[in-house]
Amino acid sequence: MIVADKKPIEEIIEDIKGCDKILILGCNECVTVCEAGGKKEVGILASALRMYFLNKGNEKKIDEITLERQCDHEYLEEIRDVSDQYDAIVSLACGVGVQFTAEKYLSMPVYPGVNTCFLGATEERGVWTERCQACGQCILSTTGGICPVSRCAKRILNGPCGGSSKGKCEINKEIECAWQLIIDRLNYLDRMDDYENVYEIKDWSTERAGGPRKVIREDVQV
Amino acid sequence: MRLQYPSSIKIIRVPCTGKVDVLHILRAFEKGADGVYAVGCLEGSCQFNNGNIRARKRIEQAQKILDTVGVGGERVQMYNLSSGEGTHFAEFAVEMEERIQKLGPNPVKLNKKEKAA
Numbered sequence: 077m078i079v080a081d082k083k084p085i086e087e088i089i090e091d092i093k094g095c096d097k098i099l100i101l102g103c104n105e106c107v108t109v110c111e112a113g114g115k116k117e118v119g120i121l122a123s124a125l126r127m128y129f130l131n132k133g134n135e136k137k138i139d140e141i142t143l144e145r146q147c148d149h150e151y152l153e154e155i156r157d158v159s160d161q162y163d164a165i166v167s168l169a170c171g172v173g174v175q176f177t178a179e180k181y182l183s184m185p186v187y188p189g190v191n192t193c194f195l196g197a198t199e200e201r202g203v204w205t206e207r208c209q210a211c212g213q214c215i216l217s218t219t220g221g222i223c224p225v226s227r228c229a230k231r232i233l234n235g236p237c238g239g240s241s242k243g244k245c246e247i248n249k250e251i252e253c254a255w256q257l258i259i260d261r262l263n264y265l266d267r268m269d270d271y272e273n274v275y276e277i278k279d280w281s282t283e284r285a286g287g288p289r290k291v292i293r294e295d296v297q298v
Numbered sequence: 299m300r301l302q303y304p305s306s307i308k309i310i311r312v313p314c315t316g317k318v319d320v321l322h323i324l325r326a327f328e329k330g331a332d333g334v335y336a337v338g339c340l341e342g343s344c345q346f347n348n349g350n351i352r353a354r355k356r357i358e359q360a361q362k363i364l365d366t367v368g369v370g371g372e373r374v375q376m377y378n379l380s381s382g383e384g385t386h387f388a389e390f391a392v393e394m395e396e397r398i399q400k401l402g403p404n405p406v407k408l409n410k411k412e413k414a415a
Contacts, residue, residue, distance in 0.1 A: 085363065085366050085367070086366065116319070116321060119321045119324075119325075120320050120321050120324060120363070123321065123324040123325060123328055124324060124363050124366065124367050125367075126328060127324070127327060127328060127364075127367045127368075127369055127406045128366070128367035128368060130406055130409045130410065130413075131367065131368040131369065131405050131406060131409055132368075133409065135409075135413060
């Protein structure tokens with residue numbers, strides 16, 4: 077899922093202080109799971125903002141809506157009828173949702189309410205770690221299911237660098253060396269022969285370095 | 299025991315303090331409460347393992363938010379006791395009441411009243 081973290085309330089206050097009618101728009105998908113932008117977080121932020129502005133003697137209309145998703149046309153259309161009641165939207169969706177909302181409601185300022193961090197997994201409640209960089213050309217089949225693109229600081233593809241020490245990465249002692257993990261896993265799977273295969277230069281054009289990307293699937297288009 | 303505690307305190311029963319959410323606390327202040335405190339079981343003796351630990355963390359979160367929005371985090375407090383400590387329950391109620399009396403009314407309530415007048 078896409079992992080996001082809450083933005084400090086002060087930052088959001090600074091963005092919306094000039095607006096009188098504000099919609100806090102949550103998303104029921106990834107940001108709900110990572111407890112940054114779901115219905116509950118929308119409620120907490122809206123309540124906090126209402127109290128803040130009331131205390132400043134500047135009462136504002138702050139409403140709450142949480143959509144199923146903010147990255148699909150049909151769900152974003154659900155606020156079409158009420159959108160003209162507001163001066164601004166604070167979207168608690170990931171960066172995709174914020175942008176898609178802004179594209180659909182052109183005359184409306186849309187502010188981000190979370191910091192979108194990475195594609196990751198829930199290690200335990202309250203701990204999320206990066207697992208994928210969406211490089212567009214998955215190599216997990218050759219690396220024992222552990223991604224050196226997202227989990228190795230140098231994104232190297234043929235074994236660890238000289239900075240790997242006792243299974244940890246040189247950039248931070250708390251970060252596992254991805255290549256140590258890969259070798260351990262290949263050993264466990266009795267596939268160490270795969271480690272001998274030299275991975276040739278990866279085609280990074282499918283990654284962000286190739287500019288903004290697009291997936292077109294004619295088979296599912298209508 | 300017939301212990302006395304301040305009449306200004308309204309008790310909301312929950313199955314476990316782990317049920318108490320930041321949102322419940324904030325809404326209480328929006329609705330005009332001057333203070334909110336949760337009374338949970340002693341840490342380490344939660345029937346649901348860590349309900350009271352969660353409550354403590356949520357109380358801390360609420361304190362931070364209330365400090366940011368100018369209501370004051372000191373209006374929220376977490377207390378722990380065992381179910382046999384009725385005297386402590388009454389003591390906590392008195393302590394909280396005194397604390398809130400010192401702090402005065404919830405500014406949100408005052409501003410709402412001013413606005414309505």
